[in-house]
Amino acid sequence: MKKYLSCIPALFLLALISSGCVSTGEHERVLTEARETGEALSECRAGLEESTGRADKLMEANARLTETVDEIKARRESLGELVAECEFAVRERDDDYREQTEALRELQRELDARQQMLKPLLEQQKVQQDILRAVETLASDLRVVFSEQIEDGQASVSTSGTHALLTINNKLLYSGAGTKLTKNGEKLLRRAADSFRRIGISSLTLEGYTDDLLPGKELGRVYPSNWDLSASRAASVAYYLTSEEGFDPEMVVAAGHSDNSPLADNSTLEGRVLNRRLVLSATPAVEGEDSAGDAPAD
Secondary structure (H helix, E strand, C coil): CHHHHHHHHHHHHHHHHHHCCCCHHHHHHHHHHHHHHHHHHHHHHHHHHHHHHHHHHHHHHHHHHHHHHHHHHHHHHHHHHHHHHHHHHHHHHHHHHHHHHHHHHHHHHHHHHHHHHHHHHHHHHHHHHHHHHHHHHHHHHHHHHCHHHHHCCCEEEEEECCEEEEEEEHHHCECCCCCCECHHHHHHHHHHHHHHHHHCEEEEEEEEECCCCCCCHHHHHHCCCHHHHHHHHHHHHHHHHHHCCCCCHHHEEEEECCCCCCCCCCCCHHHHHHHCEEEEEEEECCCCCCCECCCCCC
16 A cells, blocks of 8 residues: 555656646656655655554553553452461461460469468478477477486487377386375476477377286275376376466366386386386477467466
8 A cells, every 4th residue: 555655646747747738847846746745655654664663562561561460460369368368367376375375364273273272281281390390399308308317217208290208207206106296206397397388389298107006005095096096197297287387277188098008018017117107298389379388487
């Protein structure tokens, strides 16, 4: 089509010349106009081709932009899916965190409850430990106070659970086979009372023991059995400690055991002497407990 358009001015000129309608000057003018028209057409074709190239480039750029937009949309969709997944994961972790937090709170509540249950037991255990230490302290003090009698075999000191035990032979305490305390017996009991006061005690049990021989004729009129005799001897010591040494009567117990629990064979004199004894069983006081024997001795 472009080829045919370029030939139109020349054909038009030839037609005019052949018809004898134009002069030479007119002919030249027409040729000049034809050339100018051709040049203009060439410039138009060049501009058209340039515009077409630009349009092609713009279409290519537009295609690339379209691809880029599509890629961005795809990435946006992918990022949206990733964000959704992250949000879901965060919600799941939040749920797990809340569950774990509640589980920890429940464990803490159980721990607190168990600690509350254990608290009295721990306090009781501490009290028992304090008492046991005090028992050893009291026993050590009594061993020093009665070291001479222990060395002579007339006294002994031991421990039994929460009690410190001081055992004194009857012949160091009583006059003859009776129940009256001698001056020496009162002196020994005063020394024991001083030891009890130094350490502090919460209770004191006085236990009298005899051999297996029945009380003699004269003694038997007052004490028909060894039960009566052993209980009376323990009672005389209880009376002395409460009336003379100031111990609270509510914390002192006197008991007679007759010839039960012998230390030695009653078939020998030596054995019977060992079996006739008084045992002072003292429980040390701990913090928070009342102590016996706080009152000063007269």
